[in-house]
Amino acid sequence: MTTAFQQQVFALDARYNAHRAPGSPNFRTLYIRRRSQLLRETQRDPERWKQYLRLRATLLAQRYGSSGIETGSSNLSRSSSISTDHNTSVVTPRGYLVPTKQAEASRAMVGGTSIAENYAFVGVHHIFDQHTEAVTMIKFANNDKSKICCSSVDSTLSICDVTIKPPLISAILKGHSKTVTGFDWSANNDLIVSSSLDGTCRVWKVSDYSCLRIVQDSNNSQLLCCMFQPINNNLFITGNNRGELKIANVSTGRFMKNICKIGGRVLSLASDTSGKIFWVGNDKGEIISLFCELNGALCKTKKILLSPNCAITSLSYRAWISREARDPLLLVNVTNNSLCLFSVLDGEGTLQLKRSFQNRQQKHIVRSTFCPIMSFRQGACVVTGSEDGSVYFVDVEKVGSRAVVNTLQGHASSVLGISFNYDESLLATSDLQGLVIIWKKENIL
Structure with a gap:
C-alpha cells in the first residue's frame, strides 16, 4: 500500500x-x-x-x-479507464482465453506468485529527457536487458544503456530532417532501420553509431513505419502515407520494384515469427493480412474493418500465449478508445476477435505489447499506453475492472511508446512531451 x-x-x-x-x-x-x-x-x-x-x-x-x-x-488503481467491452467480447468454446487455471508447472516457474504480483512495477529506475519533442517509439534490443532505442519528433534517435550506474545516453543518431516515425532492431542487434516523414529510411550501424545506408522513397512519400524481414534482415519493409508497402534491400540501398497497395496511411506493421505472414494497419480502420513470397513480394490475403472512422496505431504478434494454450494472437491499438485481442486462425493470417478492452485513445499513435515471458505463467498479461497519461497492465483472461492488474502513473502527457526488456525486470515508457521513464520491479537493480 x-x-x-x-x-x-x-x-x-x-x-x-x-x-x-x-x-x-x-x-x-x-x-x-x-x-x-x-x-x-x-x-x-x-x-x-x-x-x-x-x-x-x-x-x-x-x-x-x-x-x-x-x-x-x-x-x-484507476481501473475505470480501461475495462472489458462486453458487446464485442468473444470467449473460446473452452470458456477461457488462456485455460491455465490448473497450470501448476507454469506457476512453479514464477514462484507461485499471482500475475498481479509478477507485474508489480512500483519504482522509477531512471528518467531520460534527451529528446525535446514527443518520443514516438521505444524498444529494447532483442534478448537484451540494457540497450534501448528511442525515436522522436525532433528528427533524432537515441540509444541508451539503462543497467549501468548511472544509466547513460550512448549515442544520438542524427541525419533525418523530419519526425522519426518508427524503427526496428535487426535480429542480432547490429543494425537499426528507421523511417521518417522526410521520405527516407536510414540503416544505422550500432557498433559505431554511423549511418550505413540512406534509402529514398521514389515519390518522396512520408514513411510512417518500418520493420526488418524476420528471416532475412537484408530486407526491410516500409509503409507510407500513400497506402503503399515497399521492400528495400540493405545491401543495395534501394527499394525493390514490387509495390503492394493497401490504401489509406499505413501506420503499423507486424509479422509472424516465420516472416511469411504480415499484418498492416492503416488510418481507415483496416487490418490487412499479407503473404510474403520467397522473392520478397507481398500478396494480400485477408482484410477486416474495425471501424471506418478510426486508425490502427499498433500491431503486436505473439506466437503462443502459454504452454497450455498455443493460439497465435495479435494485439491491436485503435483510436476508437479500444485495445483489441485477435486470434490468428490460419496460414493466411485470418483474424477473429477474442476480446476488446476500453482504453483512452482517440488521436495519438499509442502502442502496446505482450509481456515477454508470460508463456510460463498462469494468465496472460499485456501492457498498453494511454492518452490519459497512465500505463495499464491488463490480464486478458479477466473481465471488467478485474482485468487491470496494475497501473503506472508518472507521465504528465499521453503515453505513446512502451517496451519490456527480455526478462521483464525493466519496462520503458515514453510520452508526448519527450520524457522516457524506465520502471523497475521492486528489489530489482
Whole structure:
C-alpha cells in the first residue's frame, strides 16, 4: 500500500510539472527526478502517506490551479479507464482465453506468485529527457536487458544503456530532417532501420553509431513505419502515407520494384515469427493480412474493418500465449478508445476477435505489447499506453475492472511508446512531451 501511495504522489507531481518554470524544461526534468528519489527514500505508513497526498494536492492546486486530479484512495488503481467491452467480447468454446487455471508447472516457474504480483512495477529506475519533442517509439534490443532505442519528433534517435550506474545516453543518431516515425532492431542487434516523414529510411550501424545506408522513397512519400524481414534482415519493409508497402534491400540501398497497395496511411506493421505472414494497419480502420513470397513480394490475403472512422496505431504478434494454450494472437491499438485481442486462425493470417478492452485513445499513435515471458505463467498479461497519461497492465483472461492488474502513473502527457526488456525486470515508457521513464520491479537493480 505504501508503494502505491508513493506512486500516486509521483504522478501528482508529474502532472503539475508542466506548470513549473515553463521556459526551462531542464529544470522541470531535474525536479521530477529529485522528487522520485526522495519518494523512494522516504518511509511513511499508509495513513501518513494518505494525509501527505491530500496536503500535497491542495498546495499544488493553490499554486498552479486545478489540474483535474483526483486525490481519493479510489484513484490508486484507476481501473475505470480501461475495462472489458462486453458487446464485442468473444470467449473460446473452452470458456477461457488462456485455460491455465490448473497450470501448476507454469506457476512453479514464477514462484507461485499471482500475475498481479509478477507485474508489480512500483519504482522509477531512471528518467531520460534527451529528446525535446514527443518520443514516438521505444524498444529494447532483442534478448537484451540494457540497450534501448528511442525515436522522436525532433528528427533524432537515441540509444541508451539503462543497467549501468548511472544509466547513460550512448549515442544520438542524427541525419533525418523530419519526425522519426518508427524503427526496428535487426535480429542480432547490429543494425537499426528507421523511417521518417522526410521520405527516407536510414540503416544505422550500432557498433559505431554511423549511418550505413540512406534509402529514398521514389515519390518522396512520408514513411510512417518500418520493420526488418524476420528471416532475412537484408530486407526491410516500409509503409507510407500513400497506402503503399515497399521492400528495400540493405545491401543495395534501394527499394525493390514490387509495390503492394493497401490504401489509406499505413501506420503499423507486424509479422509472424516465420516472416511469411504480415499484418498492416492503416488510418481507415483496416487490418490487412499479407503473404510474403520467397522473392520478397507481398500478396494480400485477408482484410477486416474495425471501424471506418478510426486508425490502427499498433500491431503486436505473439506466437503462443502459454504452454497450455498455443493460439497465435495479435494485439491491436485503435483510436476508437479500444485495445483489441485477435486470434490468428490460419496460414493466411485470418483474424477473429477474442476480446476488446476500453482504453483512452482517440488521436495519438499509442502502442502496446505482450509481456515477454508470460508463456510460463498462469494468465496472460499485456501492457498498453494511454492518452490519459497512465500505463495499464491488463490480464486478458479477466473481465471488467478485474482485468487491470496494475497501473503506472508518472507521465504528465499521453503515453505513446512502451517496451519490456527480455526478462521483464525493466519496462520503458515514453510520452508526448519527450520524457522516457524506465520502471523497475521492486528489489530489482
